[in-house]
Amino acid sequence: MLDLLTSSYAQVLQAARRSRTGSRPYRIVIVTDSTMSPIEPFLTILGADIDLEISLTYADPATTVPDSFAAGNDTLKHADCILVLLSLRCQAPDLHDRAAFLPSPTRDDLEDHVRNTATLLLSALRQQSSAPILWFSFEDVTATLTTLAVSEPSAARLNHFLATRLADTGNAHLLDFSKCLAQTGHDNAFDPQRARTISVLYRPALFREIALESFKYIRNFTGNTKKCLVLDCDGTLWGGTVGEDGIDNLLIGQEGSNSPYLAIQRTALDLHDNGVLLALCSKNDEPAVWQVFDQRPDMILRKSHFAAHRINWDDKPANLRALAQQLNIALDSIVFVDDSVFETSMVEKLVPQITCLTLDKAALLDFRGILSRLGWFASPATTKDDRLRAQSYQDDGQRGILRGASATLEEYLRSLSMQVAIVANSDIDIDRAAQLCRRTNQFNLTLHRHGADEIAGFVAADDTDVFMLSVRDKVGDLGSIGLAILHHRHDQAFIDTFLLSCRAFGRGLEDILLTCCVDKARHRGATRLVGKYVPGPRNGLVCGFYKDRNFAPHQDGETFGLSPLAFTPPDHFASITTPSLQQREPIGAGIT
Amino acid sequence: MPGLRDQVLDIISAVLDIDRQSITESLSPQDLENWDSTQHVVLLLAIEDEFDVTFTDEEILRMDNIAAIVAAVLERKGATSGDL
Numbered sequence: 001m002l003d004l005l006t007s008s009y010a011q012v013l014q015a016a017r018r019s020r021t022g023s024r025p026y027r028i029v030i031v032t033d034s035t036m037s038p039i040e041p042f043l044t045i046l047g048a049d050i051d052l053e054i055s056l057t058y059a060d061p062a063t064t065v066p067d068s069f070a071a072g073n074d075t076l077k078h079a080d081c082i083l084v085l086l087s088l089r090c091q092a093p094d095l096h097d098r099a100a101f102l103p104s105p106t107r108d109d110l111e112d113h114v115r116n117t118a119t120l121l122l123s124a125l126r127q128q129s130s131a132p133i134l135w136f137s138f139e140d141v142t143a144t145l146t147t148l149a150v151s152e153p154s155a156a157r158l159n160h161f162l163a164t165r166l167a168d169t170g171n172a173h174l175l176d177f178s179k180c181l182a183q184t185g186h187d188n189a190f191d192p193q194r195a196r197t198i199s200v201l202y203r204p205a206l207f208r209e210i211a212l213e214s215f216k217y218i219r220n221f222t223g224n225t226k227k228c229l230v231l232d233c234d235g236t237l238w239g240g241t242v243g244e245d246g247i248d249n250l251l252i253g254q255e256g257s258n259s260p261y262l263a264i265q266r267t268a269l270d271l272h273d274n275g276v277l278l279a280l281c282s283k284n285d286e287p288a289v290w291q292v293f294d295q296r297p298d299m300i301l302r303k304s305h306f307a308a309h310r311i312n313w314d315d316k317p318a319n320l321r322a323l324a325q326q327l328n329i330a331l332d333s334i335v336f337v338d339d340s341v342f343e344t345s346m347v348e349k350l351v352p353q354i355t356c357l358t359l360d361k362a363a364l365l366d367f368r369g370i371l372s373r374l375g376w377f378a379s380p381a382t383t384k385d386d387r388l389r390a391q392s393y394q395d396d397g398q399r400g401i402l403r404g405a406s407a408t409l410e411e412y413l414r415s416l417s418m419q420v421a422i423v424a425n426s427d428i429d430i431d432r433a434a435q436l437c438r439r440t441n442q443f444n445l446t447l448h449r450h451g452a453d454e455i456a457g458f459v460a461a462d463d464t465d466v467f468m469l470s471v472r473d474k475v476g477d478l479g480s481i482g483l484a485i486l487h488h489r490h491d492q493a494f495i496d497t498f499l500l501s502c503r504a505f506g507r508g509l510e511d512i513l514l515t516c517c518v519d520k521a522r523h524r525g526a527t528r529l530v531g532k533y534v535p536g537p538r539n540g541l542v543c544g545f546y547k548d549r550n551f552a553p554h555q556d557g558e559t560f561g562l563s564p565l566a567f568t569p570p571d572h573f574a575s576i577t578t579p580s581l582q583q584r585e586p587i588g589a590g591i592t
Numbered sequence: 593m594p595g596l597r598d599q600v601l602d603i604i605s606a607v608l609d610i611d612r613q614s615i616t617e618s619l620s621p622q623d624l625e626n627w628d629s630t631q632h633v634v635l636l637l638a639i640e641d642e643f644d645v646t647f648t649d650e651e652i653l654r655m656d657n658i659a660a661i662v663a664a665v666l667e668r669k670g671a672t673s674g675d676l
Contacts, residue, residue: 009641010599013634014606037630038637197649198633204641 009204016041019048026052029079031059033090034201042211050224061121076128084135095154096141111154115161132221133172134214170453180209216375223441226376227333233282233289235339236359242288252298260364265300267368272305275386276377280309281319307393316343317350328502330538383432388479395476416473417574422516424579425459428468436483441538444499463488465520469513482513493521495531508570515569516578532559600662607635620657
């Protein structure tokens with residue numbers, strides 16, 4: 001993937017042609033006033049990397065706004081994602097070229113015209129599709145001829161307006177065009193000659209950044225953000241080799257120095273502090289590695305920052321598989337960083353699901369910048385649970401000791417003294433609920449990737465209940481790790497979403513959450529509770545979830561129904577707090 | 593080091609999704625369904641980017657088959673057909 005950042009456009013085209021096709025179709029509609037087709041190979045490669053087969057359709061905002069789409073055109077209806085890139089050059093050429101020379105009423109009129117166009121377009125898009133909208137901001141236009149004074153450009157005002165409008169619309173995001181431009185530089189970004197003749201405004205380098213920026217979001221929409229950064233030690237966390245050079249001679253750097261190894265450690269620590277798991281995978285004698293952590297005062301990272309480690313002489317593919325198993329995360333949520341091409345290419349070959357980053361000279365010197373451009377770990381909002389996550393994995397070591405001391409699973413679960421709390425609707429943390437929808441791939445029955453706006457809608461709706469489950473035990477706090485969304489329709493209740501973070505498997509928590517759904521359905525007068533299993537790439541674990549709990553399969557094979565009375569939860573919890581059933585009226589009451 | 597001509601043909605092959613062996617001198621947009629205006633634009637950008645040239649409008653108008661595209665690149669890069 002690193003190649004994508006440095007290859008020439010011709011190389012990217014060739015790579016796109018060679019790249020394997022993803023197995024899941026993903027349709028992107030690009031709404032634009034210029035020619036965007038050169039972006040295709042970038043999107044193809046980025047899609048293939050997460051097993052998506054990208055198909056692109058282009059729409060002209062001028063025809064999208066009136067009604068050509070409404071009149072039976074399905075393009076938007078089937079979109080998985082809508083990307084909007086409008087240019088001031090096309091929307092208001094005078095504003096773009098000579099804003100500084102316009103009388104302010106004229107300038108205001110032009111800005112109003114752009115605002116109106118954007119507003120109409122946005123509502124037309126939302127009317128026809130609930131797909132996420134990625135809208136690029138307008139480029140800053142600051143060219144002046146006769147004044148040196150700095151003034152607020154029109155683009156800044158328009159972008160502020162866009163940000164507000166998009167936030168109000170829901171599941172619509174403003175992407176930073178200036179950031180893409182800053183990465184490429186003006187002269188590498190624009191192509192005045194092509195703009196004039198064939199309406200291609202941008203050069204390939206800028207299309208690359210636009211594609212990368214868009215994919216930071218698409219990874220989130222499709223549950224493909226990375227969760228764990230696995231680091232090699234020698235040549236990655238420090239310069240030199242523990243075994244050869246000795247602890248005192250390793251190159252790390254004093255605080256404030258510009259050593260690239262310090263920068264890597266600081267980047268890793270920032271990721272850790274925002275919920276990314278760190279792990280070590282190094283060919284070394286384990287005690288020697290920990291001695292570096294203990295004895296070198298210039299180490300920023302501490303042993304306690306790592307959720308797991310494999311420091312031994314076994315091959316790295318095997319060690320990485322073991323790490324994934326220990327942390328209970330999927331292989332494709334791991335990024336592995338090593339300075340040795342030998343190691344990264346072996347991992348790429350034997351465990352292709354893992355994303356590898358070879359720390360060559362360029363990557364070593366700009367580790368943070370490269371991770372930022374690739375955006376593997378980026379998500380729209382961080383939550384307080386992000387900080388709990390790493391600690392919770394650490395606590396798992398302690399839990400392993402308890403498990404070893406218990407004769408049976410039942411005894412172990414009792415020994416944890418688990419305190420479970422379920423909150424409902426307005427009491428839930430909406431950002432965390434959306435994050436669980438985005439991140440959870442294994443114990444996730446329907447894989448519905450609801451955004452924060454949708455969840456806020458469910459919370460507000462009278463015919464929907466949202467439950468969030470959190471648990472703490474005598475070892476530590478796991479935070480909010482379960483989510484269920486229940487729709488009530490007449491005398492039936494439908495489980496729209498039912499998921500559990502991978503940290504919380506094997507404790508019977510799913511049964512507490514399901515009991516909560518059963519109780520609520522019963523309280524609202526439902527005679528059937530309907531669950532659905534939607535198979536995805538990684539949720540095979542729960543394919544028998546409803547069947548195992550006496551739900552009877554429906555004819556379509558995917559949905560299961562249960563009389564809300566026929567279910568008993570486990571009893572190995574120290575305490576269970578559930579929301580009051582009196583919060584809302586039974587659904588039957590107001591519906592005819 | 594592949595010659596200029598080979599490099600151009602590699603790019604054409606990738607953009608138009610055809611094998612190198614199927615590319616003939618006289619191949620033009622009329623012969624290939626996916627050699628539409630969109631792909632033609634991509635092809636031009638890729639060639640300009642790879643060889644660090646910007647073709648004039650007149651040059652682009654002339655670049656309507658394989659032989660003409662290769663010739664335009666060679667002309668710009670100061671190579672003659674002897675370098676092929």
